[in-house]
């Protein structure tokens with residue numbers, strides 16, 4: 001285990017179970033729609049979860065990517081969302097979109113993104129998150145597909161970062177608080 005990790009919260013087999021279950025739920029809900037299903041990866045945090053998830057979905061999907069940021073440096077949200085890479089299509093009204101996120105915290109990122117696609121008149125938009133920290137919610141938001149609820153701890157690994165590090169860890173772990181205290 002990485003020396004900066006206090007505890008492994010979800011190991012590789014736990015992650016495997018989460019992606020298998022969520023892929024089955026998505027397959028069930030979007031079976032025979034006759035419309036394109038766009039699996040929209042929110043860069044960079046959800047990349048690992050996203051690729052494992054879409055490999056397990058049996059129906060055809062389209063891969064799309066967006067890049068947003070709500071966090072500045074460190075472990076606290078700035079409360080403002082920047083759109084760095086947008087999804088531009090000319091067939092929004094035909095699309096079912098599932099936005100794939102690593103973690104829901106205040107809820108601002110996903111509520112802003114769902115509102116954005118509703119404005120663009122997509123056929124439907126839902127959200128799928130690997131992790132959820134419901135205690136931290138600042139806006140009223142509930143994900144449609146959820147891997148696991150976790151307590152209010154700062155977690156890294158399997159895509160999730162602290163100042164861009166730890167994304168490559170093959171598990172989700174709680175970061176030792178002394179690691180971010182050191183940098184504050």
Ligand code: IMP
Nearest residue numbers: 070104105106107108109154155160161
């Ligand atoms: P929200 O807009 O406050 O819901 O923030 C969601 C974003 O905050 C996620 O996409 C992550 O990038 C980041 N985030 C929230 N909690 C954590 C955490 O524990 N570890 C790493 N990133 C986090």
Ligand code: MG
Nearest residue numbers: 043044045102
């Ligand atoms: Mg993120």
